[in-house]
Amino acid sequence: MAEAYCKSYYAASANGTGQFSRLEGEVDCDVAIVAGGFTGIATAVELAERGVRVVVLEANRIGWGASGRNGGQVTGSLSGDKAMERQFRRKLGDEAADFVWRLRWRGHDIIKNRVAKYGISCDLKHGHMQAAYQPSHIGELEEMYRLACAHGMGDEVEMVYGADLHQYVGTDIYHAGIVNRRNMHLHSLNLCLGEAEAARSLGAQIFTDTPVTKIVHGDRPEVVTEKGRVRADKVLIAGNGYHHLAPGKLAGMLFPATLGIVATEQLPEDLARRVLPQDFAVYDTRFVLDYYRLTADRRLLFGSGTNYKGTQSRDIGAPMRPAIVKTFPQLSDVKIEFAWEGQDGITINRIPQLGNVTANVFYAQGYSGHGIATSHIIGEIMAAAITGDSRDFDVFASAWHWRLPVGRYLGNRALALGMWYFQKTEALR
Numbered sequence: 001m002a003e004a005y006c007k008s009y010y011a012a013s014a015n016g017t018g019q020f021s022r023l024e025g026e027v028d029c030d031v032a033i034v035a036g037g038f039t040g041i042a043t044a045v046e047l048a049e050r051g052v053r054v055v056v057l058e059a060n061r062i063g064w065g066a067s068g069r070n071g072g073q074v075t076g077s078l079s080g081d082k083a084m085e086r087q088f089r090r091k092l093g094d095e096a097a098d099f100v101w102r103l104r105w106r107g108h109d110i111i112k113n114r115v116a117k118y119g120i121s122c123d124l125k126h127g128h129m130q131a132a133y134q135p136s137h138i139g140e141l142e143e144m145y146r147l148a149c150a151h152g153m154g155d156e157v158e159m160v161y162g163a164d165l166h167q168y169v170g171t172d173i174y175h176a177g178i179v180n181r182r183n184m185h186l187h188s189l190n191l192c193l194g195e196a197e198a199a200r201s202l203g204a205q206i207f208t209d210t211p212v213t214k215i216v217h218g219d220r221p222e223v224v225t226e227k228g229r230v231r232a233d234k235v236l237i238a239g240n241g242y243h244h245l246a247p248g249k250l251a252g253m254l255f256p257a258t259l260g261i262v263a264t265e266q267l268p269e270d271l272a273r274r275v276l277p278q279d280f281a282v283y284d285t286r287f288v289l290d291y292y293r294l295t296a297d298r299r300l301l302f303g304s305g306t307n308y309k310g311t312q313s314r315d316i317g318a319p320m321r322p323a324i325v326k327t328f329p330q331l332s333d334v335k336i337e338f339a340w341e342g343q344d345g346i347t348i349n350r351i352p353q354l355g356n357v358t359a360n361v362f363y364a365q366g367y368s369g370h371g372i373a374t375s376h377i378i379g380e381i382m383a384a385a386i387t388g389d390s391r392d393f394d395v396f397a398s399a400w401h402w403r404l405p406v407g408r409y410l411g412n413r414a415l416a417l418g419m420w421y422f423q424k425t426e427a428l429r
């Protein structure tokens with residue numbers, strides 16, 4: 001039985017879409033995609049646009065996982081961009097840095113174009129500020145600013161210091177900030193639902209309430225569900241932090257971390273304007289950071305912290321309230337109306353994992369908290385690889401990944417220990 005959406009702001013304000021049914025019986029197609037989050041749905045749109053017969057099989061509902069629960073911040077960072085540059089050098093030589101730079105912004109174009117092309121209503125807005133939490137973090141932002149200018153983004157970025165920060169965020173806790181007008185924020189569940197409708201309009205068949213129980217490998221693999229099966233030429237596993245398929249091949253590579261997030265009651269217009277005067281999204285420079293933005297109906301959507309053990313919290317809002325009030329003392333009485341959490345797949349080197357289980361069964365996962373733009377980039381790369389152009393896929397597939405020779409439980413604890421160490425050393429940054 002499918003799980004309902006968690007009680008989030010997103011689920012409460014989701015656009016109604018046509019219903020999807022569960023799979024009962026047998027279906028034949030070119031490509032079967034396991035999971036209906038951004039990775040699965042973005043790949044389905046790309047494939048359907050190329051005329052490929054696609055079937056998507058989602059265990060719960062479209063956007064039920066991280067894709068429908070996140071902070072909605074479309075950042076130009078790929079989480080592991082430095083590690084990617086180092087590793088991709090083996091395949092791309094000196095072009096690796098340019099390859100990663102272009103990739104950083106590719107997801108923005110895909111999302112913007114798709115929203116316009118299919119008329120998806122998802123509150124898309126431009127503008128972010130990354131804020132220096134410590135004076136010692138300012139240099140990193142200035143380096144980022146120089147890099148963006150060197151790549152021709154001078155009219156989209158700006159360094160802001162001192163009292164000028166108040167033009168963007170109503171707090172005194174930051175020391176500087178880099179404004180980025182190319183970055184975006186949006187209602188992520190509505191984006192995912194809109195893309196699913198786009199895929200369906202192009203002929204993709206989408207089934208929900210349909211967990212995949214196993215994949216039978218062969219010349220034409222079979223994807224088996226509780227009440228049906230799909231025969232396909234190729235299969236993509238896109239269940240990220242929520243799936244347990246292909247345990248042999250994928251064991252010890254991906255660790256689901258739990259991220260909590262809250263949405264306040266609606267703020268009066270003048271208060272909302274004092275908190276975020278330009279309606280930009282903000283995140284800080286810490287390794288485990290605070291990130292927030294206003295929703296279309298003027299709630300503060302605030303995320304903070306990551307539980308690398310992957311366990312659920314007893315009281316999601318408890319650590320958020322002090323973080324909100326520290327940032328915005330003017331919100332000390334604000335009510336938290338929604339609190340929820342979700343799981344995202346973390347990779348130890350922070351590079352997304354793309355590869356093959358067998359020649360015709362692919363996987364794509366692991367965006368380490370930066371998955372909105374990245375999942376769309378990966379969707380394009382996977383669709384290209386599945387239809388015969390594997391240049392970018394091969395670059396990712398050549399990356400070396402840590403594989404911990406322990407189960408998920410112990411792996412998550414090892415990850416939590418490593419991250420605890422990072423956070424401690426961060427005080428020295």
Ligand SMILES: Cc1cc2nc3c(=O)[nH]c(=O)nc-3n(C[C@H](O)[C@H](O)[C@H](O)COP(=O)(O)OP(=O)(O)OC[C@H]3O[C@@H](n4cnc5c(N)ncnc54)[C@H](O)[C@@H]3O)c2cc1C
Pocket residue numbers: 034035036037038039040057058059060061062063064065066067068069070071072073074075210211212213238239240241242243244245258259260261291303341342343344345365366367368369370371372373374375
């Ligand atoms: C609280 C939170 C805040 C975040 N904030 C941001 C942010 O602001 N910006 C950003 O860029 N990223 C953010 N992220 C990360 C981003 O949301 C994810 O990286 C991205 O959505 C992953 O998409 P996905 O499709 O790969 O996985 P998911 O969206 O998690 O989808 C996986 C799907 O697989 C399905 N599934 C699992 N097993 C099976 C099976 N056997 N059969 C069929 N289906 C199956 C699940 O039901 C689920 O729907 C955040 C994540 C969380 C949790």
